[in-house]
Amino acid sequence: MDSYEHTPVTVSDKRAVVIGGTSGIGQAIALGFAAEGADVVATSRRESAVDETATAIEERGANTTRVTCDVTDAASLEDVRETAVETLGGIDVVVASQGAISRDEVLEIEDESWDFVTDVALDGVRRVTQAMVPGMDENGSIINISSLAARLSMSNLPAYSAAKGGVEAFTRASAKELAPSVRVNAIAPGFVITPQNAETYAEGTEKRAKIDDRTPLGRVAEREEVVGAAVYLASDAASYVTGEVLTVDGGFADSAF
């Protein structure tokens, strides 16, 4: 037999920046990467949240630094890039997990609400890509966090759905343009318990019962259950995967009854 060696699923040699990395899914990914041996800068707008997450990253033995950002401000993202390159020596992986939502009906939503959501969720992803790529080395991986709302209609989420549809289209567009040096993929989570929805999806609520009932795996997800998908897409084991959307939804989107 010819010699055979496959690339393991690991981020132990990676340097990652996680935008929106101080809460929910982004924080789980940041801590997961750190626990797997990566160096990680996790950033968002609030200094106290950045500090708390950086401490948790250090507790997992990883290098990090403390820097805030606002994805509506391109200069702040450039600052993150420069700080991360200075501290970690370069950037291999970027995760865009910032979130914004508004609950307005299609015929009711006003410019202010629409613009707020799309500015963070869609334009924010573009700004993250534009700011980070100049700091990324060959073999880079960008992971944009999308949502099932990109392909399933969900009531009162027109701006969010449009933004996430845009994120997936932008993921494919940038995958083509940035190849072969940077791979670009998205993760589309289903219903994941995080601070922004803990009340809505609380056990005992009608909403929770509906989701559990309709999901083939019979339950909502814990945020840690999204981490494996991110580790895979960040790792060299995914060296031939780009422009893809990896759905992590317990089977929800593809089940009829």
Ligand SMILES: NC(=O)c1ccc[n+]([C@@H]2O[C@H](COP(=O)([O-])OP(=O)(O)OC[C@H]3O[C@@H](n4cnc5c(N)ncnc54)[C@H](O)[C@@H]3O)[C@@H](O)[C@H]2O)c1
């Ligand atoms: N929780 C779910 O069920 C679910 C499902 C599908 C997709 N998502 C997506 O996952 C991502 C993370 O969501 P989450 O549930 O973990 O939410 P979360 O609110 O816990 O985390 C969002 C993070 O984004 C940061 N953020 C918000 N606005 C920002 C800005 N302008 N600049 C920089 N950072 C900003 C917040 O500070 C926070 O750290 C989002 O893109 C969300 O749309 C979540």
